[in-house]
Amino acid sequence: MATAGKVITCKAAVAYEPNKPLVIEDVQVAPPQAGEVRINILFTALCHTDAYTWSGKDPEGLFPCILGHEAAGIVESVGEGVTEVQPGDHVIPCYQAECKECKFCKSGKTNLCGKVRMATGAGIMMNDRKSRFSINGKPIYHFMGTSTFSQYTVVHDVSVAKVDPQAPLDKVCLLGCGVPTGLGAVWNTAKVEPGAIVAIFGLGTVGLAVAEGAKSAGASRVIGVDIDSKKFDIAKNFGVTEFVNPKDYDKPIQQVLVDLTDGGVDYSFECIGNVSVMRAALECCHKGWGTSVIIGVAASGQEISTRPFQLVTGRVWKGTAFGGFKSRSQVPWLVDKYMKKEIKIDEYITHNLTLGEINKAFDLMHEGGCLRCVLKMHE
Numbered sequence: 001m002a003t004a005g006k007v008i009t010c011k012a013a014v015a016y017e018p019n020k021p022l023v024i025e026d027v028q029v030a031p032p033q034a035g036e037v038r039i040n041i042l043f044t045a046l047c048h049t050d051a052y053t054w055s056g057k058d059p060e061g062l063f064p065c066i067l068g069h070e071a072a073g074i075v076e077s078v079g080e081g082v083t084e085v086q087p088g089d090h091v092i093p094c095y096q097a098e099c100k101e102c103k104f105c106k107s108g109k110t111n112l113c114g115k116v117r118m119a120t121g122a123g124i125m126m127n128d129r130k131s132r133f134s135i136n137g138k139p140i141y142h143f144m145g146t147s148t149f150s151q152y153t154v155v156h157d158v159s160v161a162k163v164d165p166q167a168p169l170d171k172v173c174l175l176g177c178g179v180p181t182g183l184g185a186v187w188n189t190a191k192v193e194p195g196a197i198v199a200i201f202g203l204g205t206v207g208l209a210v211a212e213g214a215k216s217a218g219a220s221r222v223i224g225v226d227i228d229s230k231k232f233d234i235a236k237n238f239g240v241t242e243f244v245n246p247k248d249y250d251k252p253i254q255q256v257l258v259d260l261t262d263g264g265v266d267y268s269f270e271c272i273g274n275v276s277v278m279r280a281a282l283e284c285c286h287k288g289w290g291t292s293v294i295i296g297v298a299a300s301g302q303e304i305s306t307r308p309f310q311l312v313t314g315r316v317w318k319g320t321a322f323g324g325f326k327s328r329s330q331v332p333w334l335v336d337k338y339m340k341k342e343i344k345i346d347e348y349i350t351h352n353l354t355l356g357e358i359n360k361a362f363d364l365m366h367e368g369g370c371l372r373c374v375l376k377m378h379e
């Protein structure tokens, strides 16, 4: 590549301050150092976690930064020692790394990886503890180790999954976050079995992916709970069989669900990021075995609570990051499943815009009629 080893100046959406509109800037992207990969990002979607950090409520939020973590692109160049990808490879950046060597990766118990997490949380690269992004010499922080709201980004080699070059990047970019998170919460974290009764709190992309996962796992009832009744029509297409709007009831929503299910659901999933709903999701579970999985990201300072009796009497409270999927090993497998039409992606994409329209894309996301908006990065 003619650009290898050189600084690339390209367009990126920079978050200078919490909640202030993102600014499209010319950003300098330094070449990848040892163990790093520079990617030409072709498509990125927006996730509510980007909005969460942008809101200033993320304790790890750093400004100015380049947000974005649900994307796909093509490797432009690689740093010294990078062996698993090369220029031209089609890739999905993975905010949850997989080094295959650390204590976490080797445990067989988790998909979390410890190798670069400190650096990604601090908005820098591990090699020299610096950012690869700058504007006229002033550094701009990375975000989640991905920063996909830039036409070019630099990631750690342990944070990049090589995928089938035939896969449409404007679709499989969604496999960078929301869809795997919902599917994996069901398949890997909860391990829902055939016949189970499932409740899903929040029917955005993550909740709908939970519904899709639950349907494929053979759940007998998939109860969708959302305060926006418009969500039900679309939710039916993803496997939701019944809909409950908490606004239609005077009693607590956990009681409504317990009454509807002869004592409670087998599995519940919180896909909102609301700690009161997390409590309800636990408490609507069946005594003795019901398991509740927290997926939603709650703001700094928020805490969950319940009576310990809820756990003493057999309910289980769990959480999941990226649906428990090991990113580099399993994202390519998810891409293959999409290519074989075994999982949906297109159905989650309600809007397509360009990088220059990113602020409009966030507005759409907040309006509720948008599941995923995919941005074309190069006009």
Ligand SMILES: NC(=O)C1=CN([C@@H]2O[C@H](COP(=O)(O)OP(=O)(O)OC[C@H]3O[C@@H](n4cnc5c(N)ncnc54)[C@H](O)[C@@H]3O)[C@@H](O)[C@H]2O)C=CC1
Pocket: 047, 048, 049, 052, 177, 178, 181, 201, 202, 203, 204, 205, 206, 207, 225, 226, 227, 228, 231, 246, 271, 272, 273, 274, 277, 294, 295, 296, 297, 298, 320, 321, 322, 323, 368, 371
């Ligand atoms: N743990 C993980 O690895 C991941 C977590 N997330 C988090 O998952 C959450 C969901 O993400 P999306 O589906 O993209 O969000 P979304 O905003 O599209 O969906 C949330 C849904 O919850 C509904 N809702 C809001 N308040 C409610 C309430 N009190 N009761 C019932 N329904 C309510 C909304 O109407 C909406 O349909 C976010 O917090 C996001 O940050 C996202 C990806 C990965």
Ligand SMILES: N[C@@H](CCC(=O)N[C@@H](CSC=O)C(=O)NCC(=O)O)C(=O)O
Pocket: 047, 048, 049, 050, 058, 059, 060, 061, 096, 112, 117, 177, 297, 298, 299, 300, 320, 321, 322
């Ligand atoms: N910095 C945040 C962390 C928010 C969080 O929990 N992120 C999820 C992914 S959300 C994707 O859209 C996650 O995978 N967490 C595990 C991790 O290693 O970060 C905060 O502190 O609230």
Ligand SMILES: [Zn+2]
Pocket: 047, 048, 049, 050, 069, 070, 177, 178
């Ligand atoms: Zn996300």
Ligand SMILES: [Zn+2]
Pocket: 097, 098, 099, 100, 101, 102, 103, 104, 105, 106, 112, 113, 114, 115
């Ligand atoms: Zn690791």
